[in-house]
Amino acid sequence: MTAEGLPGTVAQGDPGPPPGLVVVGRYDELPGYTVQRPHGADSWLFTWTLSGRGTLRQGETETAAGAGDLVVLAPGVPHRYGVQLGCEHWEFWWAHCGARPSWTAWLAPHGRGDGLYAVAPDPTGDDPRSRVEAAFRRMFADARRPGTGIPPGPVPVGDRAAVAVAHGTTARELALNALEEVVLLAAGAVHRTRTGAAADGDPRVRRAQELIEADPGAPHTVRSLAAEVSLSPSRFAHLFTRQQGHSPMRALREARLQHAARLLESTDLSVGRVAAASGFASPFHFNRVFRERYGAPPGAYRAAGSMVGA
Numbered sequence: 001m002t003a004e005g006l007p008g009t010v011a012q013g014d015p016g017p018p019p020g021l022v023v024v025g026r027y028d029e030l031p032g033y034t035v036q037r038p039h040g041a042d043s044w045l046f047t048w049t050l051s052g053r054g055t056l057r058q059g060e061t062e063t064a065a066g067a068g069d070l071v072v073l074a075p076g077v078p079h080r081y082g083v084q085l086g087c088e089h090w091e092f093w094w095a096h097c098g099a100r101p102s103w104t105a106w107l108a109p110h111g112r113g114d115g116l117y118a119v120a121p122d123p124t125g126d127d128p129r130s131r132v133e134a135a136f137r138r139m140f141a142d143a144r145r146p147g148t149g150i151p152p153g154p155v156p157v158g159d160r161a162a163v164a165v166a167h168g169t170t171a172r173e174l175a176l177n178a179l180e181e182v183v184l185l186a187a188g189a190v191h192r193t194r195t196g197a198a199a200d201g202d203p204r205v206r207r208a209q210e211l212i213e214a215d216p217g218a219p220h221t222v223r224s225l226a227a228e229v230s231l232s233p234s235r236f237a238h239l240f241t242r243q244q245g246h247s248p249m250r251a252l253r254e255a256r257l258q259h260a261a262r263l264l265e266s267t268d269l270s271v272g273r274v275a276a277a278s279g280f281a282s283p284f285h286f287n288r289v290f291r292e293r294y295g296a297p298p299g300a301y302r303a304a305g306s307m308v309g310a
Contacts (some may be wrong), residue, residue, distance in 0.1 A: 017096040018042050022175045024139050025163035026050075028091040034082030044099045045073040046179065047081070047092050048132060048186070054090040056081040059114030065092070068129050070186040072107055074099075074115030093136040095179055101294065101301075102261045103180065106187040119186045128185040135185065139178035140164050145171040173266075204229035205243045208236070209251065216255035217279040222248050256280065257293045264302045271298045 017023045021043070027033075028050075040058075047056065047065065054065045058079045065071050065084075073079050083090040107117040121127060143164035166172040208225045211218075225248055226236035240248045260278040263269055272283050275298075280286035291297045296304065 020098065022095070022097040022143060022166035022172050023163065024093070024095040024136070024143050024166075024175060024179075025161065026091075026093050026136070026140070027161045028052075028089055029083050029161075030089055031083050031085075031087070033090070034080065036080040038078050040077040040079055041073070041075050041096065043075055043096045045079075046095045046097075046182070047071045047073075048094075048136065048182065050091040050093065050133070052090040052092075053084040053087045054081060054092060055084045056116065058116035061112045061114040061116045063112060063116060063118045065090075065118075068121040068127075068132075070117075070119040070132075070182070072099075072117040072119075074117075077115045093133075095136075095139065095175075097176065097179065100176065100180060100262075100265055102258055102265065103183050105258060106183055110187060121186075132182050132185050135178045135181040139175045139182075142166070142174035142178060143171055145174065201243055202239055204231060204236070205240050208240060208248065209244070212248075212252050212255050216252065216259045217277050219279070220248075220252050252279075253289065254293075257290060260286070260290060260298070261294065261301070264298055271302075274298065 047054070048070045049065045049067055051067055056063055056065060056071050056073065056079070058073050059077045063071060073081075107119070110117045110119045112118055121129065140162070143166040145166075145168075166175045207229050211225060211228060212220060222237050223233045226233045229236065231239070237248060240251075244251060256278045260274050260280075263274045263277060264271075267274075269277065271287075275283045275286035278286070280289075287297050290301070294301055
């Protein structure tokens with residue numbers, strides 16, 4: 001499926017694709033291109049700019065988008081976007097779909113207001129743009145996947161607009177996995193910086209945070225983490241809390257809850273096995289803290305569907 005013949009501006013009141021659908025495309029638009037939805041979209045919109053510049057407005061919040069910028073618009077808020085005034089074109093990947101609940105934690109630090117999230121490349125870290133581009137291309141290919149077979153060829157070269165719709169569970173989940181990689185690659189480096197990976201932070205605290213994130217289900221304790229970074233437990237706890245703004249055990253609980261949420265979204269493991277795999281010895285305790293964090297017990301969270309808004 002391509003976008004040939006589609007209008008540059010959507011019809012008044014067009015809500016966009018429904019949240020249960022996964023639609024991905026790449027556009028290279030010229031001046032005058034604009035999309036306006038007075039009531040917002042029913043699904044989330046992810047845009048990632050390849051070249052040129054665009055402008056996106058959500059409610060009263062507006063941002064410009066240049067090469068390497070990820071801009072995300074939450075559903076239900078009036079929005080408008082298009083080629084930035086005075087620019088020759090705007091080439092960008094986009095995806096309409098529901099957002100997996102775990103993505104919001106990565107996007108939250110980049111909220112600008114009115115459900116608009118803007119993530120610029122981190123100039124001090126590794127440049128993820130080649131991997132983000134590869135993930136979008138894989139998302140496009142997987143969305144076109146026929147059942148469990150091999151997907152057709154890559155995005156047609158030279159097309160100014162190409163669109164793919166994921167039909168079937170396999171295509172949909174693979175496409176969402178690729179989009180999750182985009183979110184993690186774009187927002188992850190900045191997220192780590194804001195949670196203690198800054199160059200001027202204590203490397204021992206950074207190392208402990210990395211150990212937690214790498215294996216949240218492991219039997220970490222303040223004493224075991226302190227030993228890994230050659231500090232006394234009291235000194236380690238003090239340094240970690242001062243740098244991160246919360247205790248090591250709170251960081252561990254948050255990492256375990258995020259891990260559990262991903263398992264609930266992407267596997268059919270029982271709630272008890274999810275709890276054990278995420279480092280919770282007591283299913284009762286797991287149910288209580290999961291409800292506190294996500295507003296629903298694990299079973300209801302899974303039953304509600306793997307995507308916010310679905």
